[in-house]
Amino acid sequence: MTFIGMTAAVHSLDLPGTEVIPIYEGFHGYIYGSLAEANTADLDLVRARLGSGPLRVLDLCCGMGRFARALAAEGHTVTAVDLSADMIAQAEEMWRPLAADAPGEVVFEAADATALEPGEPFDAVLIGGLSVNTFDASGRRALLEAARSYLRPGGTLLFDHFPAPEKAGDPAYHTFPFPGEDGSAFTVLSVFQTPEEGTQITNMYSEIIDAEGATRRFLSSETVTYTDAEELRAELERSGLRVVEELDTTPPAESGSSVAPRSVLVRCEAV
Numbered sequence: 001m002t003f004i005g006m007t008a009a010v011h012s013l014d015l016p017g018t019e020v021i022p023i024y025e026g027f028h029g030y031i032y033g034s035l036a037e038a039n040t041a042d043l044d045l046v047r048a049r050l051g052s053g054p055l056r057v058l059d060l061c062c063g064m065g066r067f068a069r070a071l072a073a074e075g076h077t078v079t080a081v082d083l084s085a086d087m088i089a090q091a092e093e094m095w096r097p098l099a100a101d102a103p104g105e106v107v108f109e110a111a112d113a114t115a116l117e118p119g120e121p122f123d124a125v126l127i128g129g130l131s132v133n134t135f136d137a138s139g140r141r142a143l144l145e146a147a148r149s150y151l152r153p154g155g156t157l158l159f160d161h162f163p164a165p166e167k168a169g170d171p172a173y174h175t176f177p178f179p180g181e182d183g184s185a186f187t188v189l190s191v192f193q194t195p196e197e198g199t200q201i202t203n204m205y206s207e208i209i210d211a212e213g214a215t216r217r218f219l220s221s222e223t224v225t226y227t228d229a230e231e232l233r234a235e236l237e238r239s240g241l242r243v244v245e246e247l248d249t250t251p252p253a254e255s256g257s258s259v260a261p262r263s264v265l266v267r268c269e270a271v
């Protein structure tokens with residue numbers, strides 16, 4: 001794990017009540033998942049491409065299940081998989097009150113997306129929320145090969161990813177306060193672009209302060225790997241996936257931001 005800037009300083013203090021935790025588990029799994037849940041623009045893009053059900057859809061790296069719920073609302077039958085048991089537990093909790101009235105179905109599973117048991121092939125595989133970038137280059141190749149193996153011929157793979165920025169922007173810090181009845185909490189999310197390494201580092205630092213002022217602290221770090229368009233196309237081709245659409249989904253640049261993050265949605269057909 002790599003800690004930079006303010007998080008490196010806090011990490012080095014080794015204060016009592018401080019835990020280093022994986023970014024998709026425990027308190028940070030909850031925070032990260034909640035932030036991802038607020039994103040709806042990509043849901044519309046995915047819904048538009050898969051249409052109304054019933055298709056058999058596999059949602060890989062599903063997080064708290066926002067795609068799975070949206071696709072079940074369209075009548076699809078979804079298997080949603082995430083490595084983090086904490087994410088799956090929260091996804092199941094969010095799905096439970098909706099299940100009875102949904103036209104489609106969701107089954108959640110805590111498992112490694114690259115190593116699912118072979119079963120009946122899916123009509124579509126989705127890898128959303130820029131999850132592809134959370135894999136390093138060899139992990140990404142394994143993920144794409146696995147995604148193809150889960151599809152029927154002619155089936156659809158949909159995923160989004162982000163290439164390296166032209167040059168590193170300034171470190172970005174985002175602060176999220178969570179006032180509560182029995183105390184309060186905050187999270188600072190820091191993003192450090194390191195395109196010369198082909199990576200970007202995200203640090204998360206949170207404090208949970210109870211009514212008596214006792215503080216628990218959490219630190220997490222994640223290194224994501226930028227994609228290279230040519231490499232990616234070659235990997236897809238080798239895996240038996242033909243690109244049929246590439247859509248620039250970069251959000252409009254915020255005023256004052258030095259480098260706007262770029263993102264691309266890719267639709268492939270299993271050959």
Ligand SMILES: C[S@@+](CC[C@H](N)C(=O)[O-])C[C@H]1O[C@@H](n2cnc3c(N)ncnc32)[C@H](O)[C@@H]1O
Nearest residue numbers: 024036061062063082083084112113128129131
């Ligand atoms: C960036 S989040 C995206 C979550 C969700 N798709 C969304 O858009 O809200 C990436 C997710 O991938 C999961 N993940 C990472 N490696 C995985 C693996 N090998 N197999 C399954 N899930 C994995 C993480 O636990 C995390 O929930």
